[in-house]
Amino acid sequence: MHTKSALNTPLLNVKNVSWGIANKSILNNINLQISPGKFVGLIGPNGAGKSSLLRCLYRFNRPTSGQITFNNHDIWQLKSEDYAKQVAVVLQETPSQFNLSVFDVIALGLTPHKSLFSSVTSNDKQKITQAINTVGLEQHSNQSFESLSGGEKQRALIARAIVQQPQLLIMDEPTSHLDVKYQIQVMELAKSIGVTVFASFHDLNLAAAMCDELVVIKNGEITHTGTPTEVLTENMLGDVFGVCAQVNSHPQLSKAGNSIPHITYFYGYE
């Protein structure tokens, strides 16, 4: 009954958002909608404002003008725990030198759901155990978080996001320092948990294969939006990324049966 309207109303709506620091404008008049159930990728060259934009979405940066709404509520009007119940975030690097166990880190996903004096119930424990199983860290739950490899850390953080039970998962280049195998693994894991995802990508081919929609940002402005096939064109790659490239079709089709663009870069064209 509500499906149609639910599909039409964006989950997250960014309206005319600008943000800057010390009189320097970083984001200019950003407009963006994320529909429920989509896997949306954010791409752009270094310093384009990808992280700044994502930080505005998870309330680390407060926009200097404009409005961001989540389910039609201004995100700055919501209580911080209430927003954290609906939006989980996986960041690129999460340092911790204080011997938290993997289990403790994953259990942190409960934080916004728990009042100060409540303890972990057996239901919570089951949720945490399930999340650990989903990301395949059964053998490591006991270990210290710091002793995990980069890929395992990201998987643990995704497990934390699963425990948080969000409607939207935001990821800021969660795979950029990982080996290829783990880049694919972590992104497929994020796709498999069945929530709306907005993630920034470093690797354009990975973005093309994973995302339903892509958003391109350059110099703090959004230049292109659309499906990977619409967005990843040779012209766009030349204009925004400054590379000479050819775009073909990947031999595989996406799960939805669409063709996946595949970029081949040419070298020696500076």
Added chain:
Amino acid sequence: MVMNNMSAVNTRHSLALCISIAAALFSLFAALSFGAAETSLQDVLNSFLLSNDASFNSRIIYELRMPRTLLAFLAGSGLAIAGLILQTVTRNPLADPYLFGISSGASFGVVLLMAFASISAGFMLSAAALLGSLLAMSLLILIAGRQQSAQVELMLLAGVALSFLFSAFTSLLLYWSDPQAVAAILFWTLGSFARAQWATLWLPLLVITLCTFVMLSFRRQLNAMLLGDESAITLGVRVQRFRILMLVLSSLITAVLVAMCGGIGFVGLMVPHIVRFFISQGTIAGLLVTSLVGGTFMVWVDVLSRSLLKNQELPVGVITAAIGSVFFLSLLFFRKRRV
């Protein structure tokens, strides 16, 4: 498999908690039999069991050693908790209650009182120390409280600067004071539990119990802070406010303890690190073990201070600093080897 691992972790944590509770109870009891007067464990038992035992030993144990041992335990656990809180919210392994100028503020208050009012003992002294550390704390919060970004760095730098500022004032006052006052001040700054009395024990007991309770209820937020400010925000923690609240809590603990026992360094730095070697600090058990280990450690430091030299007391601060620096150097040594 996960269930197995989890129960293994739970068992380890429960085991650590049981051991530290047993060690704490035993230490509190055994420490009562050490001191200048020859007493045995039997005497200690008698003073507990025989309500009308008015013997000399029993009175020493009940009126002198018991409040003193309890104060040592409270001081140790309070400083350990304050250190754990500060290390967690600043994510700085070197943070400890003395890094933020809180004890220098207290020393300044005491020296001011001794130099101008010639009062060198009693309740007024503790009040002056409390006021001095509250002044330092307020200045620190005034500087770092409204800061949005780089709050941790600002807090640490401001704390170190405040600590030097108050030390400078203290030195200036000491320079003008007479030698007797200087000796009294020196003894005070080195720390001692000799001034413990039943009548004043309620204050640290109240403050430390309350702060421990608050810390236990905020344990998830504390853990979230360990993963960085950004991650903590995404988990719904209001980072700036939370950090200031935790700073106030640990300052309160430190201020009360400095006022009652003088400056006792290194415990707040050391104990959380030692406990972290064995168990995760992220659980209720981890936090309680830190507090118990701190208390137990301090009880034995006090025993050492009473019994190392005949007819003389070593300042507690000297012993903790000596043990602390050896510990600290070995920590650095093993860190280097692990990398």
